[in-house]
Ligand code: SF4
């Protein structure tokens with residue numbers, strides 16, 4: 001007789017998933033339609049059906065070192081086709097928030113940053129800190145004369161305050177990613193593989209946003225995420241050029257150069273792409289709200305922070321050009337507060353997916369699971385019929401597509 005397995009539910013974990021946007025969790029009756037329609041899951045041991053039952057039962061330990069919740073790209077094809085109206089795409093998003101707590105230390109900051117009760121606090125703390133530091137530097141106020149932002153926050157002030165904030169965010173993220181990697185190796189019994197080749201392949205996949213291309217219902221997520229991703233790269237290049245001009249070439253303020261210079265070109269193209277990407281993301285959320293849900297606070301906080309960074313940067317520049325000092329400097333201050341927030345909350349907010357999804361995608365290759373999938377089923381993409389879905393009551397599993405996955 002087989003040994004009995006004792007299930008030890010962690011009710012706090014279940015409550016946490018529900019509170020983070022996974023309220024549809026209990027509707028799941030394990031039909032596996034979601035797993036069948038998901039075009040992102042590996043064929044071997046696929047998701048998200050198994051994650052739904054683990055989360056229902058509060059099996060928190062199952063998510064320790066589990067790459068699958070991070071392989072999900074939240075396209076919500078599964079949510080669209082669930083015959084019970086459960087939203088596995090959103091539930092996996094809520095589980096991801098719970099697993100960030102396991103890895104990004106201190107975990108209490110994940111709760112603080114992602115709890116809507118505390119949103120005034122998470123804006124007020126960076127605002128007060130920057131106001132105090134600017135006051136100490138003697139520049140907190142509206143300077144006389146032509147609008148020049150370096151009179152308000154000098155380039156050396158920006159470097160002195162923002163570089164440590166970015167280093168903090170990246171360092172916490174990398175430490176969390178290392179713990180996650182070790183747990184994935186242990187949980188999956190994989191202790192060797194081609195790390196260099198896996199990293200290279202992952203970087204190529206991320207650069208081309210290949211997984212997003214397989215989204216069906218939210219196909220526009222490819223464009224919006226692509227724009228936001230490359231806008232960050234463009235803005236990073238503009239910042240690096242700023243450092244080059246100031247610290248290496250000794251120029252006082254490269255940001256006042258003409259619009260044809262690389263620093264301005266990368267800065268403005270990045271800002272326009274960022275605004276366009278965020279607007280598309282918001283549009284996608286509202287357009288599919290009925291079927292997929294409008295998203296959780298965890299999702300909207302990141303959209304809000306990035307959107308405010310983009311909009312305040314753009315408006316500050318407009319006010320500077322128009323010479324409206326009483327508006328230009330306060331808007332610029334808001335811009336600085338949100339950039340600072342973006343950096344320090346990086347490993348605690350949804351943006352932590354940079355580290356954990358990257359690691360999970362790499363592990364899929366490193367462990368050989370992806371190559372195994374390619375041999376088993378070369379044409380991984382499931383064609384999703386446009387007219388079926390929850391309204392019809394017919395599941396994709398019932399429609400005979402289940403042979404593509406091997407649970
Ligand atoms: S399709 Fe819905 S009901 Fe079926 S297993 Fe997935 S989440 Fe559960």
Ligand code: SF4
Nearest residue numbers: 038072075076078089
């Ligand atoms: S949201 Fe998309 S990627 Fe995630 S499990 Fe559902 S279908 Fe798969």
